[in-house]
Amino acid sequence: MTAIVTYEDVQAAAERIAGHTRPVAVARADTDVWFALEYLQHTGSFKARGAANFVAAHALAGTMPEAGVVIASGGNAGLAIAWAAARHGVPATVFTPATSPAVKVDRIRALGADTRLVGTEYDQALAASREHAAATGALLSHAYDHPLVAAGAGTLFEEIHRARPGLDTVLVACGGGGLFAGVAAAAHARGVRVVAVEPVGCPTLHAAIEAGEPVEVGVDSIAADALGARFVTPAALHWARECDASVLLVPDAAITAARRALWEERRIVVENAAAAGYAALHSGAYQPAPGERVCAVLCGANTDPADLVARA
Structure with missing residues:
Protein backbone atom coordinates (compact mmCIF):
# COMPACT_ATOMS: atom_id res chain seq x y z
CA MET A 1 0.00 0.00 0.00
CA LYS A 47 2.30 19.53 -10.37
CA ALA A 48 5.49 21.61 -10.15
CA ARG A 49 5.24 21.41 -6.36
CA GLY A 50 5.29 17.63 -6.15
CA ALA A 51 7.95 17.30 -8.83
CA ALA A 52 10.17 19.85 -7.12
CA ASN A 53 9.82 18.00 -3.81
CA PHE A 54 10.44 14.58 -5.36
CA VAL A 55 13.55 15.57 -7.31
CA ALA A 56 15.01 17.75 -4.53
CA ALA A 57 14.52 15.04 -1.90
CA HIS A 58 16.41 12.47 -3.98
CA ALA A 59 19.09 14.95 -5.03
CA LEU A 60 19.72 15.93 -1.40
CA ALA A 61 19.77 12.29 -0.28
CA GLY A 62 22.16 11.25 -3.05
CA THR A 63 19.66 8.71 -4.38
CA MET A 64 19.21 10.12 -7.88
CA PRO A 65 20.72 7.65 -10.40
CA GLU A 66 22.78 8.65 -13.44
CA ALA A 67 19.90 7.49 -15.64
CA GLY A 68 17.80 10.25 -14.10
CA VAL A 69 14.08 10.16 -13.53
CA VAL A 70 11.19 8.71 -15.53
CA ILE A 71 7.47 9.35 -15.26
CA ALA A 72 4.20 8.57 -17.02
CA SER A 73 1.85 11.50 -17.41
CA GLY A 74 -1.14 12.86 -19.23
CA GLY A 75 0.95 16.01 -19.59
CA ASN A 76 1.10 18.19 -16.49
CA ALA A 77 3.17 15.86 -14.30
CA GLY A 78 5.52 15.24 -17.21
CA LEU A 79 5.98 18.97 -17.64
CA ALA A 80 6.68 19.33 -13.95
CA ILE A 81 9.26 16.54 -13.79
CA ALA A 82 10.99 17.82 -16.92
CA TRP A 83 11.22 21.28 -15.31
CA ALA A 84 12.35 20.04 -11.89
CA ALA A 85 14.92 17.64 -13.38
CA ALA A 86 16.37 20.38 -15.59
CA ARG A 87 16.84 22.62 -12.55
CA HIS A 88 19.01 19.91 -10.99
CA GLY A 89 20.80 18.90 -14.21
CA VAL A 90 19.12 15.49 -14.15
CA PRO A 91 17.99 13.56 -17.27
CA ALA A 92 14.23 13.08 -17.56
CA THR A 93 12.17 10.67 -19.63
CA VAL A 94 8.43 11.22 -19.95
CA PHE A 95 5.94 8.66 -21.27
CA THR A 96 2.63 10.18 -22.28
CA PRO A 97 -0.40 8.83 -24.17
CA ALA A 98 -0.56 9.73 -27.84
CA THR A 99 -3.89 11.38 -27.04
CA SER A 100 -2.34 13.96 -24.70
CA PRO A 101 -2.89 17.57 -25.79
CA ALA A 102 -0.19 18.74 -28.18
CA VAL A 103 0.29 21.92 -26.16
CA LYS A 104 1.49 19.80 -23.23
CA VAL A 105 3.64 17.37 -25.23
CA ASP A 106 5.37 20.20 -27.10
CA ARG A 107 6.23 21.98 -23.85
CA ILE A 108 7.64 18.78 -22.30
CA ARG A 109 9.96 18.42 -25.28
CA ALA A 110 10.91 22.09 -25.07
CA LEU A 111 12.06 21.52 -21.48
CA GLY A 112 14.56 18.94 -22.74
CA ALA A 113 12.91 15.70 -21.63
CA ASP A 114 13.08 12.52 -23.71
CA THR A 115 9.37 12.39 -24.58
CA ARG A 116 7.75 9.15 -25.74
CA LEU A 117 4.13 8.71 -26.85
CA VAL A 118 2.65 5.35 -25.89
CA GLY A 119 -0.92 4.06 -26.21
CA THR A 120 -4.09 6.07 -25.74
CA GLU A 121 -4.53 6.01 -21.94
CA TYR A 122 -2.45 6.90 -18.91
CA ASP A 123 -2.21 3.29 -17.71
CA GLN A 124 -0.45 2.26 -20.93
CA ALA A 125 2.10 5.05 -20.52
CA LEU A 126 2.54 4.02 -16.87
CA ALA A 127 3.36 0.43 -17.84
CA ALA A 128 5.93 1.68 -20.35
CA SER A 129 7.53 3.95 -17.74
CA ARG A 130 7.90 1.03 -15.34
CA GLU A 131 9.55 -1.08 -18.05
CA HIS A 132 11.94 1.78 -18.79
CA ALA A 133 12.87 2.15 -15.11
CA ALA A 134 13.54 -1.59 -14.80
CA ALA A 135 15.68 -1.62 -17.94
CA THR A 136 17.73 1.53 -17.33
CA GLY A 137 17.84 2.03 -13.57
CA ALA A 138 16.08 5.39 -13.87
CA LEU A 139 14.25 6.58 -10.77
CA LEU A 140 10.52 6.00 -11.23
CA SER A 141 8.37 8.93 -10.21
CA HIS A 142 4.59 9.01 -10.32
CA ALA A 143 2.09 11.62 -11.40
CA TYR A 144 0.22 11.42 -8.09
CA ASP A 145 0.72 8.14 -6.19
CA HIS A 146 3.83 8.95 -4.14
CA PRO A 147 4.09 10.58 -0.69
CA LEU A 148 6.73 13.10 -1.83
CA VAL A 149 4.51 14.13 -4.75
CA ALA A 150 1.37 14.41 -2.63
CA ALA A 151 3.23 16.29 0.11
CA GLY A 152 4.52 18.78 -2.42
CA ALA A 153 0.99 19.31 -3.70
Missing part, protein backbone atom coordinates in the same frame (compact mmCIF):
# COMPACT_ATOMS: atom_id res chain seq x y z
CA THR A 2 1.15 3.51 -0.75
CA ALA A 3 2.46 5.42 2.26
CA ILE A 4 -0.06 7.87 3.69
CA VAL A 5 1.07 11.46 3.33
CA THR A 6 1.05 13.34 6.64
CA TYR A 7 0.90 16.99 7.60
CA GLU A 8 4.51 16.67 8.75
CA ASP A 9 5.39 15.53 5.22
CA VAL A 10 3.71 18.64 3.83
CA GLN A 11 5.65 20.87 6.23
CA ALA A 12 8.92 19.21 5.23
CA ALA A 13 8.07 19.67 1.56
CA ALA A 14 7.34 23.36 2.13
CA GLU A 15 10.83 23.85 3.57
CA ARG A 16 12.44 21.81 0.79
CA ILE A 17 10.86 23.67 -2.13
CA ALA A 18 10.78 27.17 -0.63
CA GLY A 19 12.13 29.67 -3.12
CA HIS A 20 11.79 27.22 -6.02
CA THR A 21 8.04 27.35 -6.58
CA ARG A 22 5.80 30.41 -6.92
CA PRO A 23 3.64 31.26 -3.88
CA VAL A 24 0.01 30.95 -4.90
CA ALA A 25 -2.01 34.12 -5.43
CA VAL A 26 -5.46 34.08 -3.82
CA ALA A 27 -7.98 36.45 -5.42
CA ARG A 28 -11.48 37.35 -4.32
CA ALA A 29 -14.12 36.07 -6.77
CA ASP A 30 -17.24 37.04 -4.84
CA THR A 31 -18.25 38.16 -1.35
CA ASP A 32 -17.17 34.95 0.38
CA VAL A 33 -15.54 33.13 -2.53
CA TRP A 34 -11.87 33.18 -3.53
CA PHE A 35 -9.84 31.61 -6.31
CA ALA A 36 -6.42 30.06 -5.69
CA LEU A 37 -4.63 31.00 -8.93
CA GLU A 38 -2.32 27.99 -9.03
CA TYR A 39 -2.41 27.94 -12.83
CA LEU A 40 0.24 30.69 -12.54
CA GLN A 41 2.66 28.13 -11.07
CA HIS A 42 5.84 27.10 -12.92
CA THR A 43 4.95 24.75 -15.81
CA GLY A 44 1.34 25.95 -15.61
CA SER A 45 0.02 23.65 -12.87
CA PHE A 46 0.29 22.57 -9.25
CA GLY A 154 -0.17 19.88 -0.12
CA THR A 155 2.08 22.93 0.19
CA LEU A 156 -0.50 24.70 -1.97
CA PHE A 157 -2.97 24.67 0.90
CA GLU A 158 -0.42 25.99 3.39
CA GLU A 159 -0.06 29.06 1.18
CA ILE A 160 -3.83 29.41 0.72
CA HIS A 161 -4.26 29.31 4.49
CA ARG A 162 -1.55 31.90 4.97
CA ALA A 163 -3.36 34.23 2.56
CA ARG A 164 -6.88 33.48 3.88
CA PRO A 165 -6.59 32.21 7.48
CA GLY A 166 -10.34 32.50 8.05
CA LEU A 167 -11.24 30.10 5.25
CA ASP A 168 -13.92 27.48 5.95
CA THR A 169 -13.83 25.28 2.85
CA VAL A 170 -11.55 24.50 -0.08
CA LEU A 171 -12.78 22.90 -3.32
CA VAL A 172 -10.25 20.91 -5.30
CA ALA A 173 -10.39 18.77 -8.43
CA CYS A 174 -9.63 15.09 -7.87
CA GLY A 175 -8.28 12.57 -10.37
CA GLY A 176 -5.77 10.08 -9.01
CA GLY A 177 -5.87 11.88 -5.69
CA GLY A 178 -2.38 13.29 -5.14
CA LEU A 179 -3.53 16.90 -4.91
CA PHE A 180 -6.54 15.97 -2.82
CA ALA A 181 -4.49 13.87 -0.36
CA GLY A 182 -1.85 16.57 0.15
CA VAL A 183 -4.37 19.39 0.46
CA ALA A 184 -6.59 17.34 2.78
CA ALA A 185 -3.67 16.48 5.08
CA ALA A 186 -2.84 20.17 5.45
CA ALA A 187 -6.44 21.41 5.58
CA HIS A 188 -7.40 18.88 8.25
CA ALA A 189 -4.56 20.12 10.44
CA ARG A 190 -5.91 23.65 9.99
CA GLY A 191 -9.55 22.74 10.65
CA VAL A 192 -10.65 23.55 7.09
CA ARG A 193 -13.22 21.46 5.23
CA VAL A 194 -12.21 19.85 1.91
CA VAL A 195 -14.55 19.15 -1.00
CA ALA A 196 -13.28 16.90 -3.78
CA VAL A 197 -14.80 17.47 -7.22
CA GLU A 198 -14.66 14.78 -9.90
CA PRO A 199 -16.06 14.45 -13.43
CA VAL A 200 -19.03 12.10 -13.62
CA GLY A 201 -17.04 10.04 -16.12
CA CYS A 202 -13.98 9.62 -13.85
CA PRO A 203 -15.36 9.04 -10.31
CA THR A 204 -12.30 7.47 -8.69
CA LEU A 205 -12.70 8.78 -5.13
CA HIS A 206 -16.49 8.54 -5.17
CA ALA A 207 -16.28 4.88 -6.23
CA ALA A 208 -13.59 4.09 -3.65
CA ILE A 209 -15.68 5.51 -0.82
CA GLU A 210 -18.69 3.47 -1.91
CA ALA A 211 -16.64 0.26 -2.25
CA GLY A 212 -14.51 0.81 0.86
CA GLU A 213 -11.31 0.52 -1.18
CA PRO A 214 -9.83 1.89 -4.41
CA VAL A 215 -11.58 0.27 -7.37
CA GLU A 216 -11.15 0.62 -11.10
CA VAL A 217 -13.43 3.10 -12.84
CA GLY A 218 -14.03 4.06 -16.43
CA VAL A 219 -12.37 7.08 -18.00
CA ASP A 220 -14.79 9.17 -20.02
CA SER A 221 -14.57 12.92 -19.56
CA ILE A 222 -13.50 16.09 -21.32
CA ALA A 223 -11.04 16.47 -18.42
CA ALA A 224 -9.61 12.95 -18.71
CA ASP A 225 -6.16 14.12 -19.84
CA ALA A 226 -5.58 15.38 -16.28
CA LEU A 227 -8.28 13.64 -14.21
CA GLY A 228 -8.37 10.34 -16.08
CA ALA A 229 -6.89 7.96 -13.49
CA ARG A 230 -8.58 4.57 -13.19
CA PHE A 231 -7.84 4.20 -9.46
CA VAL A 232 -7.60 6.74 -6.67
CA THR A 233 -4.68 6.41 -4.27
CA PRO A 234 -5.09 4.73 -0.88
CA ALA A 235 -3.79 7.98 0.63
CA ALA A 236 -6.66 9.94 -0.93
CA LEU A 237 -9.20 7.46 0.39
CA HIS A 238 -7.60 7.63 3.84
CA TRP A 239 -7.88 11.41 3.96
CA ALA A 240 -11.40 11.40 2.57
CA ARG A 241 -12.39 9.25 5.54
CA GLU A 242 -10.25 11.13 8.05
CA CYS A 243 -11.69 14.49 7.00
CA ASP A 244 -15.20 13.21 6.30
CA ALA A 245 -14.73 15.02 3.00
CA SER A 246 -17.55 15.68 0.57
CA VAL A 247 -17.10 14.25 -2.91
CA LEU A 248 -19.11 15.85 -5.69
CA LEU A 249 -19.55 14.63 -9.25
CA VAL A 250 -20.00 17.20 -12.02
CA PRO A 251 -20.89 16.50 -15.66
CA ASP A 252 -18.70 17.59 -18.52
CA ALA A 253 -21.24 20.25 -19.45
CA ALA A 254 -20.76 21.90 -16.05
CA ILE A 255 -16.98 21.81 -16.43
CA THR A 256 -17.18 23.36 -19.89
CA ALA A 257 -19.59 26.04 -18.67
CA ALA A 258 -17.37 26.92 -15.70
CA ARG A 259 -14.27 27.11 -17.88
CA ARG A 260 -16.05 29.38 -20.32
CA ALA A 261 -17.41 31.56 -17.51
CA LEU A 262 -13.90 32.00 -16.13
CA TRP A 263 -12.82 33.28 -19.52
CA GLU A 264 -15.83 35.38 -20.46
CA GLU A 265 -16.40 36.97 -17.05
CA ARG A 266 -12.84 37.16 -15.67
CA ARG A 267 -10.46 36.57 -18.59
CA ILE A 268 -8.98 33.57 -16.81
CA VAL A 269 -7.87 30.73 -19.08
CA VAL A 270 -7.62 27.29 -17.48
CA GLU A 271 -7.76 23.73 -18.71
CA ASN A 272 -10.88 21.64 -18.26
CA ALA A 273 -9.60 19.78 -15.21
CA ALA A 274 -8.74 23.04 -13.47
CA ALA A 275 -12.30 24.27 -13.93
CA ALA A 276 -13.77 21.26 -12.12
CA GLY A 277 -13.61 22.76 -8.63
CA TYR A 278 -15.26 25.96 -9.74
CA ALA A 279 -17.80 23.94 -11.75
CA ALA A 280 -19.23 22.68 -8.46
CA LEU A 281 -19.90 26.28 -7.40
CA HIS A 282 -20.92 27.60 -10.82
CA SER A 283 -23.42 24.77 -11.42
CA GLY A 284 -24.87 24.82 -7.92
CA ALA A 285 -23.65 21.29 -7.14
CA TYR A 286 -22.02 22.89 -4.10
CA GLN A 287 -24.01 25.59 -2.37
CA PRO A 288 -22.12 27.34 0.44
CA ALA A 289 -23.97 28.11 3.64
CA PRO A 290 -24.59 31.80 4.38
CA GLY A 291 -21.29 33.38 5.36
CA GLU A 292 -19.24 30.28 4.48
CA ARG A 293 -15.83 31.33 3.18
CA VAL A 294 -14.87 29.16 0.21
CA CYS A 295 -11.81 28.86 -2.00
CA ALA A 296 -11.86 27.05 -5.36
CA VAL A 297 -8.47 25.91 -6.62
CA LEU A 298 -7.75 26.69 -10.28
CA CYS A 299 -4.93 24.23 -10.63
CA GLY A 300 -3.72 24.30 -14.23
CA ALA A 301 -3.70 26.22 -17.51
CA ASN A 302 -1.93 23.96 -19.99
CA THR A 303 -4.53 24.28 -22.69
CA ASP A 304 -5.06 25.71 -26.12
CA PRO A 305 -7.23 28.81 -25.57
CA ALA A 306 -8.31 28.93 -29.22
CA ASP A 307 -11.68 27.34 -28.50
CA LEU A 308 -12.39 30.08 -25.97
CA VAL A 309 -11.14 33.00 -28.02
CA ALA A 310 -12.92 31.85 -31.16
CA ARG A 311 -16.31 32.18 -29.50
CA ALA A 312 -15.59 35.14 -27.24
Whole structure:
Protein backbone atom coordinates (compact mmCIF):
# COMPACT_ATOMS: atom_id res chain seq x y z
CA MET A 1 0.00 0.00 0.00
CA THR A 2 1.15 3.51 -0.75
CA ALA A 3 2.46 5.42 2.26
CA ILE A 4 -0.06 7.87 3.69
CA VAL A 5 1.07 11.46 3.33
CA THR A 6 1.05 13.34 6.64
CA TYR A 7 0.90 16.99 7.60
CA GLU A 8 4.51 16.67 8.75
CA ASP A 9 5.39 15.53 5.22
CA VAL A 10 3.71 18.64 3.83
CA GLN A 11 5.65 20.87 6.23
CA ALA A 12 8.92 19.21 5.23
CA ALA A 13 8.07 19.67 1.56
CA ALA A 14 7.34 23.36 2.13
CA GLU A 15 10.83 23.85 3.57
CA ARG A 16 12.44 21.81 0.79
CA ILE A 17 10.86 23.67 -2.13
CA ALA A 18 10.78 27.17 -0.63
CA GLY A 19 12.13 29.67 -3.12
CA HIS A 20 11.79 27.22 -6.02
CA THR A 21 8.04 27.35 -6.58
CA ARG A 22 5.80 30.41 -6.92
CA PRO A 23 3.64 31.26 -3.88
CA VAL A 24 0.01 30.95 -4.90
CA ALA A 25 -2.01 34.12 -5.43
CA VAL A 26 -5.46 34.08 -3.82
CA ALA A 27 -7.98 36.45 -5.42
CA ARG A 28 -11.48 37.35 -4.32
CA ALA A 29 -14.12 36.07 -6.77
CA ASP A 30 -17.24 37.04 -4.84
CA THR A 31 -18.25 38.16 -1.35
CA ASP A 32 -17.17 34.95 0.38
CA VAL A 33 -15.54 33.13 -2.53
CA TRP A 34 -11.87 33.18 -3.53
CA PHE A 35 -9.84 31.61 -6.31
CA ALA A 36 -6.42 30.06 -5.69
CA LEU A 37 -4.63 31.00 -8.93
CA GLU A 38 -2.32 27.99 -9.03
CA TYR A 39 -2.41 27.94 -12.83
CA LEU A 40 0.24 30.69 -12.54
CA GLN A 41 2.66 28.13 -11.07
CA HIS A 42 5.84 27.10 -12.92
CA THR A 43 4.95 24.75 -15.81
CA GLY A 44 1.34 25.95 -15.61
CA SER A 45 0.02 23.65 -12.87
CA PHE A 46 0.29 22.57 -9.25
CA LYS A 47 2.30 19.53 -10.37
CA ALA A 48 5.49 21.61 -10.15
CA ARG A 49 5.24 21.41 -6.36
CA GLY A 50 5.29 17.63 -6.15
CA ALA A 51 7.95 17.30 -8.83
CA ALA A 52 10.17 19.85 -7.12
CA ASN A 53 9.82 18.00 -3.81
CA PHE A 54 10.44 14.58 -5.36
CA VAL A 55 13.55 15.57 -7.31
CA ALA A 56 15.01 17.75 -4.53
CA ALA A 57 14.52 15.04 -1.90
CA HIS A 58 16.41 12.47 -3.98
CA ALA A 59 19.09 14.95 -5.03
CA LEU A 60 19.72 15.93 -1.40
CA ALA A 61 19.77 12.29 -0.28
CA GLY A 62 22.16 11.25 -3.05
CA THR A 63 19.66 8.71 -4.38
CA MET A 64 19.21 10.12 -7.88
CA PRO A 65 20.72 7.65 -10.40
CA GLU A 66 22.78 8.65 -13.44
CA ALA A 67 19.90 7.49 -15.64
CA GLY A 68 17.80 10.25 -14.10
CA VAL A 69 14.08 10.16 -13.53
CA VAL A 70 11.19 8.71 -15.53
CA ILE A 71 7.47 9.35 -15.26
CA ALA A 72 4.20 8.57 -17.02
CA SER A 73 1.85 11.50 -17.41
CA GLY A 74 -1.14 12.86 -19.23
CA GLY A 75 0.95 16.01 -19.59
CA ASN A 76 1.10 18.19 -16.49
CA ALA A 77 3.17 15.86 -14.30
CA GLY A 78 5.52 15.24 -17.21
CA LEU A 79 5.98 18.97 -17.64
CA ALA A 80 6.68 19.33 -13.95
CA ILE A 81 9.26 16.54 -13.79
CA ALA A 82 10.99 17.82 -16.92
CA TRP A 83 11.22 21.28 -15.31
CA ALA A 84 12.35 20.04 -11.89
CA ALA A 85 14.92 17.64 -13.38
CA ALA A 86 16.37 20.38 -15.59
CA ARG A 87 16.84 22.62 -12.55
CA HIS A 88 19.01 19.91 -10.99
CA GLY A 89 20.80 18.90 -14.21
CA VAL A 90 19.12 15.49 -14.15
CA PRO A 91 17.99 13.56 -17.27
CA ALA A 92 14.23 13.08 -17.56
CA THR A 93 12.17 10.67 -19.63
CA VAL A 94 8.43 11.22 -19.95
CA PHE A 95 5.94 8.66 -21.27
CA THR A 96 2.63 10.18 -22.28
CA PRO A 97 -0.40 8.83 -24.17
CA ALA A 98 -0.56 9.73 -27.84
CA THR A 99 -3.89 11.38 -27.04
CA SER A 100 -2.34 13.96 -24.70
CA PRO A 101 -2.89 17.57 -25.79
CA ALA A 102 -0.19 18.74 -28.18
CA VAL A 103 0.29 21.92 -26.16
CA LYS A 104 1.49 19.80 -23.23
CA VAL A 105 3.64 17.37 -25.23
CA ASP A 106 5.37 20.20 -27.10
CA ARG A 107 6.23 21.98 -23.85
CA ILE A 108 7.64 18.78 -22.30
CA ARG A 109 9.96 18.42 -25.28
CA ALA A 110 10.91 22.09 -25.07
CA LEU A 111 12.06 21.52 -21.48
CA GLY A 112 14.56 18.94 -22.74
CA ALA A 113 12.91 15.70 -21.63
CA ASP A 114 13.08 12.52 -23.71
CA THR A 115 9.37 12.39 -24.58
CA ARG A 116 7.75 9.15 -25.74
CA LEU A 117 4.13 8.71 -26.85
CA VAL A 118 2.65 5.35 -25.89
CA GLY A 119 -0.92 4.06 -26.21
CA THR A 120 -4.09 6.07 -25.74
CA GLU A 121 -4.53 6.01 -21.94
CA TYR A 122 -2.45 6.90 -18.91
CA ASP A 123 -2.21 3.29 -17.71
CA GLN A 124 -0.45 2.26 -20.93
CA ALA A 125 2.10 5.05 -20.52
CA LEU A 126 2.54 4.02 -16.87
CA ALA A 127 3.36 0.43 -17.84
CA ALA A 128 5.93 1.68 -20.35
CA SER A 129 7.53 3.95 -17.74
CA ARG A 130 7.90 1.03 -15.34
CA GLU A 131 9.55 -1.08 -18.05
CA HIS A 132 11.94 1.78 -18.79
CA ALA A 133 12.87 2.15 -15.11
CA ALA A 134 13.54 -1.59 -14.80
CA ALA A 135 15.68 -1.62 -17.94
CA THR A 136 17.73 1.53 -17.33
CA GLY A 137 17.84 2.03 -13.57
CA ALA A 138 16.08 5.39 -13.87
CA LEU A 139 14.25 6.58 -10.77
CA LEU A 140 10.52 6.00 -11.23
CA SER A 141 8.37 8.93 -10.21
CA HIS A 142 4.59 9.01 -10.32
CA ALA A 143 2.09 11.62 -11.40
CA TYR A 144 0.22 11.42 -8.09
CA ASP A 145 0.72 8.14 -6.19
CA HIS A 146 3.83 8.95 -4.14
CA PRO A 147 4.09 10.58 -0.69
CA LEU A 148 6.73 13.10 -1.83
CA VAL A 149 4.51 14.13 -4.75
CA ALA A 150 1.37 14.41 -2.63
CA ALA A 151 3.23 16.29 0.11
CA GLY A 152 4.52 18.78 -2.42
CA ALA A 153 0.99 19.31 -3.70
CA GLY A 154 -0.17 19.88 -0.12
CA THR A 155 2.08 22.93 0.19
CA LEU A 156 -0.50 24.70 -1.97
CA PHE A 157 -2.97 24.67 0.90
CA GLU A 158 -0.42 25.99 3.39
CA GLU A 159 -0.06 29.06 1.18
CA ILE A 160 -3.83 29.41 0.72
CA HIS A 161 -4.26 29.31 4.49
CA ARG A 162 -1.55 31.90 4.97
CA ALA A 163 -3.36 34.23 2.56
CA ARG A 164 -6.88 33.48 3.88
CA PRO A 165 -6.59 32.21 7.48
CA GLY A 166 -10.34 32.50 8.05
CA LEU A 167 -11.24 30.10 5.25
CA ASP A 168 -13.92 27.48 5.95
CA THR A 169 -13.83 25.28 2.85
CA VAL A 170 -11.55 24.50 -0.08
CA LEU A 171 -12.78 22.90 -3.32
CA VAL A 172 -10.25 20.91 -5.30
CA ALA A 173 -10.39 18.77 -8.43
CA CYS A 174 -9.63 15.09 -7.87
CA GLY A 175 -8.28 12.57 -10.37
CA GLY A 176 -5.77 10.08 -9.01
CA GLY A 177 -5.87 11.88 -5.69
CA GLY A 178 -2.38 13.29 -5.14
CA LEU A 179 -3.53 16.90 -4.91
CA PHE A 180 -6.54 15.97 -2.82
CA ALA A 181 -4.49 13.87 -0.36
CA GLY A 182 -1.85 16.57 0.15
CA VAL A 183 -4.37 19.39 0.46
CA ALA A 184 -6.59 17.34 2.78
CA ALA A 185 -3.67 16.48 5.08
CA ALA A 186 -2.84 20.17 5.45
CA ALA A 187 -6.44 21.41 5.58
CA HIS A 188 -7.40 18.88 8.25
CA ALA A 189 -4.56 20.12 10.44
CA ARG A 190 -5.91 23.65 9.99
CA GLY A 191 -9.55 22.74 10.65
CA VAL A 192 -10.65 23.55 7.09
CA ARG A 193 -13.22 21.46 5.23
CA VAL A 194 -12.21 19.85 1.91
CA VAL A 195 -14.55 19.15 -1.00
CA ALA A 196 -13.28 16.90 -3.78
CA VAL A 197 -14.80 17.47 -7.22
CA GLU A 198 -14.66 14.78 -9.90
CA PRO A 199 -16.06 14.45 -13.43
CA VAL A 200 -19.03 12.10 -13.62
CA GLY A 201 -17.04 10.04 -16.12
CA CYS A 202 -13.98 9.62 -13.85
CA PRO A 203 -15.36 9.04 -10.31
CA THR A 204 -12.30 7.47 -8.69
CA LEU A 205 -12.70 8.78 -5.13
CA HIS A 206 -16.49 8.54 -5.17
CA ALA A 207 -16.28 4.88 -6.23
CA ALA A 208 -13.59 4.09 -3.65
CA ILE A 209 -15.68 5.51 -0.82
CA GLU A 210 -18.69 3.47 -1.91
CA ALA A 211 -16.64 0.26 -2.25
CA GLY A 212 -14.51 0.81 0.86
CA GLU A 213 -11.31 0.52 -1.18
CA PRO A 214 -9.83 1.89 -4.41
CA VAL A 215 -11.58 0.27 -7.37
CA GLU A 216 -11.15 0.62 -11.10
CA VAL A 217 -13.43 3.10 -12.84
CA GLY A 218 -14.03 4.06 -16.43
CA VAL A 219 -12.37 7.08 -18.00
CA ASP A 220 -14.79 9.17 -20.02
CA SER A 221 -14.57 12.92 -19.56
CA ILE A 222 -13.50 16.09 -21.32
CA ALA A 223 -11.04 16.47 -18.42
CA ALA A 224 -9.61 12.95 -18.71
CA ASP A 225 -6.16 14.12 -19.84
CA ALA A 226 -5.58 15.38 -16.28
CA LEU A 227 -8.28 13.64 -14.21
CA GLY A 228 -8.37 10.34 -16.08
CA ALA A 229 -6.89 7.96 -13.49
CA ARG A 230 -8.58 4.57 -13.19
CA PHE A 231 -7.84 4.20 -9.46
CA VAL A 232 -7.60 6.74 -6.67
CA THR A 233 -4.68 6.41 -4.27
CA PRO A 234 -5.09 4.73 -0.88
CA ALA A 235 -3.79 7.98 0.63
CA ALA A 236 -6.66 9.94 -0.93
CA LEU A 237 -9.20 7.46 0.39
CA HIS A 238 -7.60 7.63 3.84
CA TRP A 239 -7.88 11.41 3.96
CA ALA A 240 -11.40 11.40 2.57
CA ARG A 241 -12.39 9.25 5.54
CA GLU A 242 -10.25 11.13 8.05
CA CYS A 243 -11.69 14.49 7.00
CA ASP A 244 -15.20 13.21 6.30
CA ALA A 245 -14.73 15.02 3.00
CA SER A 246 -17.55 15.68 0.57
CA VAL A 247 -17.10 14.25 -2.91
CA LEU A 248 -19.11 15.85 -5.69
CA LEU A 249 -19.55 14.63 -9.25
CA VAL A 250 -20.00 17.20 -12.02
CA PRO A 251 -20.89 16.50 -15.66
CA ASP A 252 -18.70 17.59 -18.52
CA ALA A 253 -21.24 20.25 -19.45
CA ALA A 254 -20.76 21.90 -16.05
CA ILE A 255 -16.98 21.81 -16.43
CA THR A 256 -17.18 23.36 -19.89
CA ALA A 257 -19.59 26.04 -18.67
CA ALA A 258 -17.37 26.92 -15.70
CA ARG A 259 -14.27 27.11 -17.88
CA ARG A 260 -16.05 29.38 -20.32
CA ALA A 261 -17.41 31.56 -17.51
CA LEU A 262 -13.90 32.00 -16.13
CA TRP A 263 -12.82 33.28 -19.52
CA GLU A 264 -15.83 35.38 -20.46
CA GLU A 265 -16.40 36.97 -17.05
CA ARG A 266 -12.84 37.16 -15.67
CA ARG A 267 -10.46 36.57 -18.59
CA ILE A 268 -8.98 33.57 -16.81
CA VAL A 269 -7.87 30.73 -19.08
CA VAL A 270 -7.62 27.29 -17.48
CA GLU A 271 -7.76 23.73 -18.71
CA ASN A 272 -10.88 21.64 -18.26
CA ALA A 273 -9.60 19.78 -15.21
CA ALA A 274 -8.74 23.04 -13.47
CA ALA A 275 -12.30 24.27 -13.93
CA ALA A 276 -13.77 21.26 -12.12
CA GLY A 277 -13.61 22.76 -8.63
CA TYR A 278 -15.26 25.96 -9.74
CA ALA A 279 -17.80 23.94 -11.75
CA ALA A 280 -19.23 22.68 -8.46
CA LEU A 281 -19.90 26.28 -7.40
CA HIS A 282 -20.92 27.60 -10.82
CA SER A 283 -23.42 24.77 -11.42
CA GLY A 284 -24.87 24.82 -7.92
CA ALA A 285 -23.65 21.29 -7.14
CA TYR A 286 -22.02 22.89 -4.10
CA GLN A 287 -24.01 25.59 -2.37
CA PRO A 288 -22.12 27.34 0.44
CA ALA A 289 -23.97 28.11 3.64
CA PRO A 290 -24.59 31.80 4.38
CA GLY A 291 -21.29 33.38 5.36
CA GLU A 292 -19.24 30.28 4.48
CA ARG A 293 -15.83 31.33 3.18
CA VAL A 294 -14.87 29.16 0.21
CA CYS A 295 -11.81 28.86 -2.00
CA ALA A 296 -11.86 27.05 -5.36
CA VAL A 297 -8.47 25.91 -6.62
CA LEU A 298 -7.75 26.69 -10.28
CA CYS A 299 -4.93 24.23 -10.63
CA GLY A 300 -3.72 24.30 -14.23
CA ALA A 301 -3.70 26.22 -17.51
CA ASN A 302 -1.93 23.96 -19.99
CA THR A 303 -4.53 24.28 -22.69
CA ASP A 304 -5.06 25.71 -26.12
CA PRO A 305 -7.23 28.81 -25.57
CA ALA A 306 -8.31 28.93 -29.22
CA ASP A 307 -11.68 27.34 -28.50
CA LEU A 308 -12.39 30.08 -25.97
CA VAL A 309 -11.14 33.00 -28.02
CA ALA A 310 -12.92 31.85 -31.16
CA ARG A 311 -16.31 32.18 -29.50
CA ALA A 312 -15.59 35.14 -27.24
